[in-house]
Amino acid sequence: MIRRTFLNILLLMSLFISAIAYSHPHSFITLKTEFYTEQDKLTKLHFIWTMDELTTSYLKLEYQQNPKSVFNELMINIFENHFFSEFWLKSSPKNKPIILMPLEQDARIDFNSDKATVSFWARLKNPLTLAGNQFELMTYEKTFYVDMYYAKEGNITINHPNCKITITKPTPDDSTLDYAQSLDQDETPIETDDFILGKLFAQKVVVSCQ
Secondary structure, eight states: OTTHHHHHHHHHHHHHSTTSOOOSOOEEEEEEEEEEEETTEEEEEEEEEEEOHHHHHHHHHHHHHOHHHHHHHHHHHHHHTGGGEEEEEOSSSSOEEOOEEEEEEEEEEEOSSSSOEEEEEEEEEEEEEOTTOEEEEEEOOTTSSEEEEOSSGGGEEESOTTEEEEEEOOOOOHHHHHHHHHOOTTOOOOOOSSOOHHHHTOOEEEEEEO
């Protein structure tokens, strides 16, 4: 079921524009993330994803035919893939993964412009104290068929004055860039423990709190 909704849309697109020579990625999602705190603890995240115009057009076509089914499938994919995100507590001697839980009742999709926006919330299974801690978030689609990125640092916020946010840009080497460009639209990238194509192109969000 992983990536089913995104990739179904991309395959549909390829039927209409097969003459165009594709290279990775095939679709683009602009990210916004809002970190929320309560009583000096990090408690939840608000994800807002905006799709590009072409992906939106085909998603909207499917959505108009069966809105409930398409929306449910999209959110199931997101939730089952842990929000397409890795989230870590970096202050401990060993990096500790942070488990996110879906808040399904607050998920929604909007077609108010030429770009579809999907927004949803995740709560931390165990809220974490802010003071002295550092959190790291990476959001990506493994195959890099979908490029998920923050257009600017202002697209990440936290409602606490003692925390600051930085974004680290990815630095894939030349061989990785060449490999990504060489893939055809129907070709699945290789994947190993040390090589996940989407992760190598993912931005890293670091939240540091005093």
